[in-house]
Amino acid sequence: MLAGQSGDYGQPPSRAAALMAVGLTQHYLEGAWFPKGGGQVLSDRLAAAIEEHGGKILLCSPARRILVEAGRVTGVEIDSHHLGRRVVRAPIVISNADYKRTVNELVGAAHFSKKTVARVERAEMSPAFGVLYLGLSRDLKAEGHPRTNYWIFPNPDLEAEYAAAARGEVGHTPMAYISIASLKDPTNRRVAPPGITNLQVMSLAPSSPAAWGVTEAELLSGAYRKSAGYQAKKRAFAEAMLRSASRVFPGIDQQIVYQEVATPLTHRRYTGATGGTSYGLAHTPAHFLRGRPGSKTELPGLYLAGASCRTGHGIAGVMMSGVAVTAELLGGRVWGEVFGKENAGPRPTNLTALRPDPLSSSAPLASPGRAEAAQRR
Ligand SMILES: Cc1cc2nc3c(=O)[nH]c(=O)nc-3n(C[C@H](O)[C@H](O)[C@H](O)COP(=O)(O)OP(=O)(O)OC[C@H]3O[C@@H](n4cnc5c(N)ncnc54)[C@H](O)[C@@H]3O)c2cc1C
Structure with missing residues (x-):
């Protein structure tokens, strides 16, 4: 139970700094927060302040x-x-x-x-994660689903889970974390079209390119993305995530209308972080x-x-x-x-307005601001 959120600091009980585990748990007891408009809003605010x-x-x-x-x-x-x-x-x-x-x-x-x-x-770097991003043909909002995250532990031996990822393996039904963007930010049109649920399933994932059937040279050149071996490993990761997620959402594999996988190699490509x-x-x-x-x-x-x-x-x-x-x-x-x-307390709303985001307002999608906003991103 105490290590139930270990994925948030990425260490098993035998290795985690106890104060990190305690602090993390305490911070969730106070409640969790989600930026209205999604994580991009944080970057946009920061960018606006820098430019101003x-x-x-x-x-x-x-x-x-x-x-x-x-x-x-x-x-x-x-x-x-x-x-x-x-x-x-x-x-x-x-x-x-x-x-x-x-x-x-x-x-x-x-x-x-x-x-x-x-x-x-x-x-030593922290372990990395893989994410399965899903669009589901069901509306969890309309079903009255609670706004919550799920931690799924098919295998109670957390030490074994971390050791397997460190060895470069993805288990048959690994521990997983489910976050449901559609419930956290229900009015954000960018998250999913009406009637569709945007849901993410995450788990520990191997950091080394070899574990994904890729060489370091293929990773650096970007050629790895098209490699058949990598695609097969990504599919296997997605299947493992779906097996774990189906413990909370039975039949989830029959409801998929959109699917995308990010591996530690993807994260490395975008952020440059060691091991992703x-x-x-x-x-x-x-x-x-x-x-x-x-x-x-x-x-x-x-x-x-x-x-x-x-x-x-x-x-x-x-x-x-x-x-x-x-x-x-x-x-x-x-x-x-x-x-x-x-x-302390509510902030004065004297922040400069961000450029309108056409996807999260009723503005037409082809408005001239869009190309500009996309370029900024
Ligand atoms: C799928 C996922 C979900 C997460 N969810 C949460 C969550 O719900 N809550 C939470 O608190 N944390 C979450 N995290 C963790 C959180 O995102 C990270 O801890 C945090 O973003 C790390 O910030 P950073 O600035 O160190 O690195 P980054 O966010 O990676 O930023 C580093 C930046 O530096 C840039 N950069 C790197 N090298 C160079 C270079 N040579 N030149 C120019 N630019 C460079 C990168 O492109 C990147 O933009 C999540 C992580 C993942 C992968």
């Missing part, structure tokens, strides 16, 4: 290197889909890429102390609090944010890492400005 303050956002522009000269950071080299390869000079760089990639690939181990290099070498994890460093005692990096690094000008940081993973954890790095740069008053009494 004169900042610029470049999509499809991965940073290839964080530049270091005379022992301090001097900028980044980007490989932009829009602008080509460019150097952007800056005295401060905040990396949201994961800790291992930041140190080893973006900056280069040569710029860090032996102690840090050894720490990064020892660092979204939880950063493993949530074990070795990587708890001071076992995770803070906002400031030993390299002058280099700062960190994201799930590998001390504030932890998940939306709340990584948002907190943003506050922490801002406080590091602008001073401790930032904490008060964000969490002070004056900000």
Whole structure:
């Protein structure tokens, strides 16, 4: 029972940091939250705030290197889909890429102390997840289904579940988590057309390309997506997810009108995270609090944010890492400005309106704003 939400921190009882497990459980006892309009709204708000303050956002522009000269950071080299390869000079760089990639690939181990290099070498990443996204030809809202998540444990031995995923295996009926977007955000047209339920089934999934029948070279080139072996592994994963989900929703495999699978390789392609994890460093005692990096690094000008940081993973954890790095740069008053009494209670609605989203309003789908909004995404 105590480990019933272990998937939210990605460690079995024998390895999890106890305080992480307790904190996570406590946070759900207070209730869970979902942003109206979906997760994209968080990014859009952040983007709007950056642009309002004169900042610029470049999509499809991965940073290839964080530049270091005379022992301090001097900028980044980007490989932009829009602008080509460019150097952007800056005295401060905040990396949201994961800790291992930041140190080893973006900056280069040569710029860090032996102690840090050894720490990064020892660092263990969290496991990754696979997701089966479904559109179902039934309306759970109309059926009065409760707004809840499900944890499904066909096998009570959690240790075995984590060990199997670490070995690169997907079980016959693995532990799974079901989240139902249609119930969480019932008025959002983007989630699903009327009468259709949008539902996701998630589970631990192997991180290594080999477990998905793919080579590292195929992964890097993107060719893996069309490989027959990968497609077969994806189908097998979807079937396993459906077997687990049918314990809560019998006959679910007969109600599918839309289906899509995201594997750790998909997550790696989109986010660049080591092994495709979204939880950063493993949530074990070795990587708890001071076992995770803070906002400031030993390299002058280099700062960190994201799930590998001390504030932890998940939306709340990584948002907190943003506050922490801002406080590091602008001073401790930032904490008060964000969490002070004056900000308690309902927020004033003086936020600039986002550009209208044609899919979640009654505006015609072909409105001119759409292409612009799509481009921004
Ligand atoms: C399916 C799924 C469901 C989840 N559901 C929840 C949930 O309900 N609640 C919750 O709290 N958490 C949830 N999580 C976890 C949560 O999404 C992550 O912990 C969180 O998003 C991690 O934030 P991050 O900023 O560290 O990394 P990311 O969100 O991956 O952001 C890193 C960003 O950096 C960019 N990037 C990386 N490298 C470079 C580079 N070299 N140059 C330029 N950009 C780069 C990536 O493209 C990405 O946009 C979920 C995760 C998954 C996979």
